[in-house]
Amino acid sequence: MTPKQVDKEARRRQIFQAAMELYSQKGVARTTIQEIAEQAGIGKGTVYEYFDRKEDILAYMFDSIQEESEAIIAEQLTPSMNAEKKLVAYITGIMSFFDRYPADITEILLVFWAEGILNSPRNPADASTQSFDLRSMYEEYNQIVAQILDEGKQDGLFRQSLDSEAIAPAIIGALDGLMLQWVLLKDQIDFHDGVNNLLTVVLDGIREHEGND
Amino acid sequence: MTPKQVDKEARRRQIFQAAMELYSQKGVARTTIQEIAEQAGIGKGTVYEYFDRKEDILAYMFDSIQEESEAIIAEQLTPSMNAEKKLVAYITGIMSFFDRYPADITEILLVFWAEGILNSPRNPADASTQSFDLRSMYEEYNQIVAQILDEGKQDGLFRQSLDSEAIAPAIIGALDGLMLQWVLLKDQIDFHDGVNNLLTVVLDGIREHEGND
Amino acid sequence: MTPKQVDKEARRRQIFQAAMELYSQKGVARTTIQEIAEQAGIGKGTVYEYFDRKEDILAYMFDSIQEESEAIIAEQLTPSMNAEKKLVAYITGIMSFFDRYPADITEILLVFWAEGILNSPRNPADASTQSFDLRSMYEEYNQIVAQILDEGKQDGLFRQSLDSEAIAPAIIGALDGLMLQWVLLKDQIDFHDGVNNLLTVVLDGIREHEGND
Amino acid sequence: MTPKQVDKEARRRQIFQAAMELYSQKGVARTTIQEIAEQAGIGKGTVYEYFDRKEDILAYMFDSIQEESEAIIAEQLTPSMNAEKKLVAYITGIMSFFDRYPADITEILLVFWAEGILNSPRNPADASTQSFDLRSMYEEYNQIVAQILDEGKQDGLFRQSLDSEAIAPAIIGALDGLMLQWVLLKDQIDFHDGVNNLLTVVLDGIREHEGND
DNA sequence: CATGAATGAGGTTTCATTCAT
DNA sequence: AATGAATGAAACCTCATTCAT
Numbered sequence: 001m002t003p004k005q006v007d008k009e010a011r012r013r014q015i016f017q018a019a020m021e022l023y024s025q026k027g028v029a030r031t032t033i034q035e036i037a038e039q040a041g042i043g044k045g046t047v048y049e050y051f052d053r054k055e056d057i058l059a060y061m062f063d064s065i066q067e068e069s070e071a072i073i074a075e076q077l078t079p080s081m082n083a084e085k086k087l088v089a090y091i092t093g094i095m096s097f098f099d100r101y102p103a104d105i106t107e108i109l110l111v112f113w114a115e116g117i118l119n120s121p122r123n124p125a126d127a128s129t130q131s132f133d134l135r136s137m138y139e140e141y142n143q144i145v146a147q148i149l150d151e152g153k154q155d156g157l158f159r160q161s162l163d164s165e166a167i168a169p170a171i172i173g174a175l176d177g178l179m180l181q182w183v184l185l186k187d188q189i190d191f192h193d194g195v196n197n198l199l200t201v202v203l204d205g206i207r208e209h210e211g212n213d
Numbered sequence: 214m215t216p217k218q219v220d221k222e223a224r225r226r227q228i229f230q231a232a233m234e235l236y237s238q239k240g241v242a243r244t245t246i247q248e249i250a251e252q253a254g255i256g257k258g259t260v261y262e263y264f265d266r267k268e269d270i271l272a273y274m275f276d277s278i279q280e281e282s283e284a285i286i287a288e289q290l291t292p293s294m295n296a297e298k299k300l301v302a303y304i305t306g307i308m309s310f311f312d313r314y315p316a317d318i319t320e321i322l323l324v325f326w327a328e329g330i331l332n333s334p335r336n337p338a339d340a341s342t343q344s345f346d347l348r349s350m351y352e353e354y355n356q357i358v359a360q361i362l363d364e365g366k367q368d369g370l371f372r373q374s375l376d377s378e379a380i381a382p383a384i385i386g387a388l389d390g391l392m393l394q395w396v397l398l399k400d401q402i403d404f405h406d407g408v409n410n411l412l413t414v415v416l417d418g419i420r421e422h423e424g425n426d
Numbered sequence: 427m428t429p430k431q432v433d434k435e436a437r438r439r440q441i442f443q444a445a446m447e448l449y450s451q452k453g454v455a456r457t458t459i460q461e462i463a464e465q466a467g468i469g470k471g472t473v474y475e476y477f478d479r480k481e482d483i484l485a486y487m488f489d490s491i492q493e494e495s496e497a498i499i500a501e502q503l504t505p506s507m508n509a510e511k512k513l514v515a516y517i518t519g520i521m522s523f524f525d526r527y528p529a530d531i532t533e534i535l536l537v538f539w540a541e542g543i544l545n546s547p548r549n550p551a552d553a554s555t556q557s558f559d560l561r562s563m564y565e566e567y568n569q570i571v572a573q574i575l576d577e578g579k580q581d582g583l584f585r586q587s588l589d590s591e592a593i594a595p596a597i598i599g600a601l602d603g604l605m606l607q608w609v610l611l612k613d614q615i616d617f618h619d620g621v622n623n624l625l626t627v628v629l630d631g632i633r634e635h636e637g638n639d
Numbered sequence: 640m641t642p643k644q645v646d647k648e649a650r651r652r653q654i655f656q657a658a659m660e661l662y663s664q665k666g667v668a669r670t671t672i673q674e675i676a677e678q679a680g681i682g683k684g685t686v687y688e689y690f691d692r693k694e695d696i697l698a699y700m701f702d703s704i705q706e707e708s709e710a711i712i713a714e715q716l717t718p719s720m721n722a723e724k725k726l727v728a729y730i731t732g733i734m735s736f737f738d739r740y741p742a743d744i745t746e747i748l749l750v751f752w753a754e755g756i757l758n759s760p761r762n763p764a765d766a767s768t769q770s771f772d773l774r775s776m777y778e779e780y781n782q783i784v785a786q787i788l789d790e791g792k793q794d795g796l797f798r799q800s801l802d803s804e805a806i807a808p809a810i811i812g813a814l815d816g817l818m819l820q821w822v823l824l825k826d827q828i829d830f831h832d833g834v835n836n837l838l839t840v841v842l843d844g845i846r847e848h849e850g851n852d
Numbered sequence: 853c854a855t856g857a858a859t860g861a862g863g864t865t866t867c868a869t870t871c872a873t
Numbered sequence: 874a875a876t877g878a879a880t881g882a883a884a885c886c887t888c889a890t891t892c893a894t
């Protein structure tokens with residue numbers, strides 16, 4: 001009565017994985033559906049059974065990465081931590097995402113980033129029609145970090161003169177920028193080292209201590 | 214050298230400007246030669262008198278931005294400055310580039326970045342055939358900043374424990390990441406503010422002072 | 427003969443009805459097998475259990491309409507009628523077909539016609555491979571009407587000068603053309619009115635009466 | 640300065656002619672752009688320089704036929720004619736269109752008709768988005784003929800009992816239906832003969848004469 | 853029998869690039 | 874030098890049909 005039983009979601013992931021492989025090698029625009037199908041070992045038409053349009057594969061990537069990264073980061077944060085621990089945990093969480101994500105996450109992140117930039121609604125009016133949107137992602141990240149910084153200020157851990165709203169994007173941005181360079185210059189840069197050094201500098205820079213202010 | 218040559222270069226800039234306008238609005242892949250020609254007020258065939266292939270316009274953008282940014286940054290640096298002043302001057306130079314570059318540099322920088330990422334040779338072997346290459350650009354930037362940091366260490370201005378090679382990309386990366394967020398969240402973030410805050414934190418974090426180490 | 431056969435035929439009708447619904451709304455070319463299956467509330471593969479190819483559904487429509495219309499028309503004609511009565515009965519039979527055919531016959535007739543035109547063998551050589559063929563249908567209709575006209579001439583009811591072979595297609599054609607307009611301009615035209623008026627004019631035009639010829 | 644000079648409208652006609660040739664042979668849906676290009680002796684891309692979408696070629700056909708037929712019919716009508724002459728002139732005009740239109744008009748008219756039917760807005764609401772619309776065409780034709788009939792009634796040429804609004808579509812429809820049969824049964828039917836016979840019958844049927852009403 | 857997942861031929865459309873004028 | 878008409882490779886996407894379950 002019932003036909004071939006297929007795990008639709010598994011199939012989607014299979015196609016998605018194949019697409020990511022190619023996207024990270026040649027970019028989205030230069031990868032064809034035909035190639036994705038071949039990479040996945042299925043027919044061209046089958047791709048369209050699981051993704052209505054080529055663009056949807058990209059959207060799936062955005063959703064997928066965003067979900068997973070948020071989960072991993074959240075996992076590291078515990079409410080009982082003090083602000084400094086939270087900041088370290090947050091940043092460590094991001095690193096841990098890189099370590100744990102299956103294969104080639106770095107190359108994929110470049111695609112995520114590059115396409116995210118190209119596809120970001122330039123004027124907020126278009127934002128609603130956009131399925132993936134770096135803007136809102138960064139807004140969220142900034143908010144979390146700013147909260148941690150504010151918490152640290154209230155607890156007397158961080159300097160009172162700190163402008164949380166201005167520093168938060170700088171910290172998030174520093175991680176992004178570092179990651180970019182790591183991906184581009186893998187042979188010259190060690191990401192963990194870079195992050196740890198950054199963390200030391202930043203913490204020393206924001207920590208309340210005698211002789212400051 | 215001949216007047217004709219000057220003419221040719223002016224024409225190239227005209228086409229380039231038109232292309233940038235469109236690239237920053239819709240991305241490179243979604244902009245056609247036809248549209249660039251229209252925007253420049255010339256015929257489609259004429260574009261090909263000045264750029265052999267569509268890709269060359271992008272290469273021109275990379276060269277143009279790289280040259281100009283290097284010039285502006287160099288302009289701010291004087292050998293007689295001490296390391297801290299140099300670091301401030303370097304970062305201020307980058308900001309000053311944004312302020313001075315003609316129109317819409319922010320949008321164009323996103324394109325510069327996104328396309329740079331997409332087009333960066335994934336394996337160093339391809340690097341030679343690549344006309345624009347973020348890798349080498351970052352290598353250069355890192356080297357300059359690392360040198361300044363080393364200088365500061367030698368002069369006793371910066372902590373001896375500083376890992377210049379590891380911190381340099383973090384500082385460059387922080388600027389990039391901040392810029393990205395600024396472009397995406399122009400309405401929420403002030404770039405000058407962000408950079409100044411970052412600078413304060415970083416300098417405080419790397420500066421040699423009592424009670425450290 | 428076996429109960430299964432009846433079942434099969436019922437299923438065919440079910441699919442056919444679903445197809446007609448859609449064909450009359452969007453045309454044959456723009457209707458997919460998938461949609462027909464959905465409309466019929468069955469699976470896509472099941473459609474192929476009852477019709478080997480998409481085209482066969484159309485063929486079924488032609489057969490079905492032709493059979494039914496012939497039956498209804500024949501029902502109205504009695505050998506004992508005189509020629510004028512027969513002509514009226516014939517035309518009334520066509521109207522009665524419209525009235526009695528299940529739902530939306532008008533829209534379906536447009537499809538019947540349009541596809542019949544498109545699929546009619548342009549050169550008689552192809553006629554044999556064609557499963558449905560407006561040509562032969564019109565030949566038959568013309569013959570019937572021409573016979574009635576001839577009968578009327580022999581009986582002195584219709585003018586002797588009448589060219590039956592030339593007038594018959596004009597009468598059949600007039601009904602077709604009127605029907606087309608009725609379907610397109612339902613809000614402006616009343617089909618029964620139109621047919622009755624046509625009948626009056628034609629009968630007056632062909633009837634033998636003093637002062638003619 | 641100026642490139643190759645091309646008569647754009649002539650080119651459009653050339654492509655249009657090629658398309659018509661094929662459309663009349665195999666129908667619109669079964670004719671590909673590739674085939675049209677080959678038939679026209681140009682490249683596939685060139686077709687798109689002159690028609691943005693395949694559908695536009697069909698729209699061009701509708702406009703073209705409608706314009707030309709209206710011009711030819713109008714040419715035959717003179718205000719000074721009496722109603723009967725006008726009716727004859729009108730119908731003769733339609734015949735004359737067939738005779739004068741370049742090549743294969745009959746086959747093309749089938750396409751015109753079939754596609755017109757398939758594409759006619761089923762509910763008047765869609766009418767505005769439709770570039771070709773049999774509805775409005777028939778409305779116009781009906782109006783012209785109804786006016787002639789009314790004129791004839793006023794002048795005492797046609798019966799007072801005539802329902803012009805009901806008879807007009809029947810007359811127009813009769814011509815259409817006759818034409819259809821002629822195209823399908825060219826070997827058995829002579830169109831001119833058919834029209835003339837139809838005209839005789841109709842005129843006899845509507846003409847005011849003793850013994851009527 | 854019924855089903856819908858899988859398929860690929862085939863169609864439309866875009867667009868970088870060439871080249872005659 | 875400037876132009877835009879012409880081109881066809883290449884991409885996306887649709888959908889009739891098959892077939893394993």
